[in-house]
Amino acid sequence: MxxxxxxxxxxxxxxxxxxxxxxxxxxxxxxxxxxxxxxxxxxxxxxxxxxxxxxxxxxxxxxxxxxxxxxxxxxxxxxxxxxxxxxxxxxxxxxxxxxxxxxxxxxxxxxxxxxxxxxxxHRHINYTNKFKSIIDDNKIGKIFNIVIRWGSYLPDWHPWEDYRSFYMAKKEQGGGALLDESHGIDLLRYIFGEVKEVFAIVDKISNLEITADDHAFLTLRLKNNSLAQISFDLNARYTFCKIEATGENGTAIWDRVDHKIKIFNSIEKNWTEEKFSKDDFLNMYQNQTNHYLDCLKNKIDPLIDIKDALKTQLIIDKSFESTSKKKIIAIED
Ligand SMILES: NC(=O)c1ccc[n+]([C@@H]2O[C@H](COP(=O)([O-])OP(=O)(O)OC[C@H]3O[C@@H](n4cnc5c(N)ncnc54)[C@H](O)[C@@H]3O)[C@@H](O)[C@H]2O)c1
Incomplete structure (x- = not known):
């Protein structure tokens, strides 16, 4: 017990x-x-x-x-x-x-x-898994490109404290857009596959009073040859959290702000939309707790372990390296 x-x-x-x-x-x-x-x-x-x-x-x-x-x-x-x-x-x-x-x-x-x-x-949101099954089941065909946009305004995050004293403001404590919003990299890998190379610009360009980066723009090629663009920022005054995948038969959109999935079928030339709720999103925390307790009780492998998260961390490290070298960097296994 x-x-x-x-x-x-x-x-x-x-x-x-x-x-x-x-x-x-x-x-x-x-x-x-x-x-x-x-x-x-x-x-x-x-x-x-x-x-x-x-x-x-x-x-x-x-x-x-x-x-x-x-x-x-x-x-x-x-x-x-x-x-x-x-x-x-x-x-x-x-x-x-x-x-x-x-x-x-x-x-x-x-x-x-x-x-x-x-x-x-975010892997524990029910509509993330719905979206993943749309891609896995080939509903929009072979995927050519994926655009991920993740942005919000750092001073709004913790209204109970000055954002300048929050660890997110401090590079040496692991703050910044790239490390924090790396949920987007995790979802890219989870849904679309592993990454082969990255070119990135990670920088602090706004007037936020922070030492960490406030923008991370990544261009990636996946091992299956799809291209992806990811933008993370800490300045968006309206929160964005969206994945848009374009395939040979249409487009699929995962929207974590409006809690919906939209699909454009390019053969029938129509949109279909499925609506979810804010609770579906927030339940990810309880779902995650239940999953972890299940892993402990039944000695089963967790959905994401250190080995898996290391692949996301490597893409983060290589994005910083790409920024300083101004080069495309390979992601080795
Ligand atoms: N998965 C998610 O949705 C999610 C959401 C928020 C935060 N996070 C992650 O959780 C972590 C914490 O984020 P947060 O927003 O809760 O930050 P926070 O600043 O609100 O909380 C961090 C706490 O750690 C304490 N702390 C600092 N040094 C410590 C030490 N040596 N020993 C014990 N406690 C210490 C601080 O005093 C603070 O109370 C980060 O890695 C962040 O990315 C994840």
């Missing part, structure tokens, strides 16, 4: 996971370096014990899982500590700030049979 988890980082997503895991797990401990974050979580949720140092929490307790919800630059050291003490891990996206060190964590997990999951949660 599963009864004990540790959540490391009691910020925005940490609170959500505390609530979701708390529905099934009787003993939830949390860690945060900030007293106000601990106090807020304790006032809202049933917390067994709170810590200010994850090393102490992990060394003193055996958990069924350690849920890593701190800023990205801390994901690797927390994961290393958790697996050293034989804990299963759940890592928020992005995997980390780069690929370094993760292969070793993955190997330790394999050796110790630890369930390791990376939270690219």
């Amino acid at each position: 599963l009864n004990k988890v540790l959540i490391v980082g009691a910020g925005s997503i940490g609170r959500r996971h505390t609530e979701n895991f708390g529905k099934y797990i009787s003993h939830v401990d949390i860690v945060d370096i900030r007293d106000d974050r601990i106090a807020e979580a304790e006032s809202k949720f049933k917390i067994n014990k709170s810590f200010k140092d994850y090393n102490e929490a992990i060394a003193k307790n055996k958990y069924d899982a350690v849920i890593i919800t701190a800023p990205p630059h801390l994901h690797l050291p927390i994961a290393n500590k958790a697996v050293e003490f034989n804990n299963n891990i759940f890592i928020e996206k992005p995997l980390g700030i780069d690929v370094k060190g993760w292969d070793e964590v993955s190997k330790i997990c394999s050796r110790k049979k630890l369930v390791n999951y990376v939270a690219y949660c």
Whole structure:
């Protein structure tokens, strides 16, 4: 029976996971370096014990899982500590700030049979999987190109704090459009296939007061020869979150703002549209929690593990490299 988890980082997503895991797990401990974050979580949720140092929490307790919800630059050291003490891990996206060190964590997990999951949660939206089956079932034929647009305005994200103090503003903590919005790269791989090469411009060009990038524009070729363009930004005053695929028999659109899928059939020359709800989108978090608990209970492989997320992380690393070298970079296996 599963009864004990540790959540490391009691910020925005940490609170959500505390609530979701708390529905099934009787003993939830949390860690945060900030007293106000601990106090807020304790006032809202049933917390067994709170810590200010994850090393102490992990060394003193055996958990069924350690849920890593701190800023990205801390994901690797927390994961290393958790697996050293034989804990299963759940890592928020992005995997980390780069690929370094993760292969070793993955190997330790394999050796110790630890369930390791990376939270690219958009795979758990029901209409993402509907969209994937439209592509898999060849409804619009061979795919020629994919355009992904992901944008929103950073100062709107956390109305309770000054965006300049949020980790997202800080390059050294793993902030920025490319790392954060890498959900789009994960979905590209999940739905359309693996990437062969990338050319990217990743830059800070707006007047946001941040040291991280606020724009990441990527042009990619997939191994199956389809072309993709991805644009991520932190400046869009109206949120965009869209995938548009053009195939030989039509176009399919996944829209995570209006919660719908639209298909243009180029033979019949008509549009069909299927509408979903905001709950379908938000349920991804609970679906993800249930999936992870299922993996723990039944020792099944998670939908996305470190090995899988490393492929997305490699594309991120190569996009930064492409920007500095001003070159197309191959994505090696
Ligand atoms: N999957 C999603 O939909 C989703 C949504 C939001 C955030 N995230 C990811 O979750 C992570 C956190 O994002 P957030 O928005 O919750 O950030 P946040 O700033 O709201 O929360 C991070 C928390 O970690 C705490 N922290 C910092 N150093 C720590 C340490 N050494 N030990 C313990 N706690 C520490 C901070 O005090 C803060 O409370 C990021 O990787 C982000 O990309 C994912």
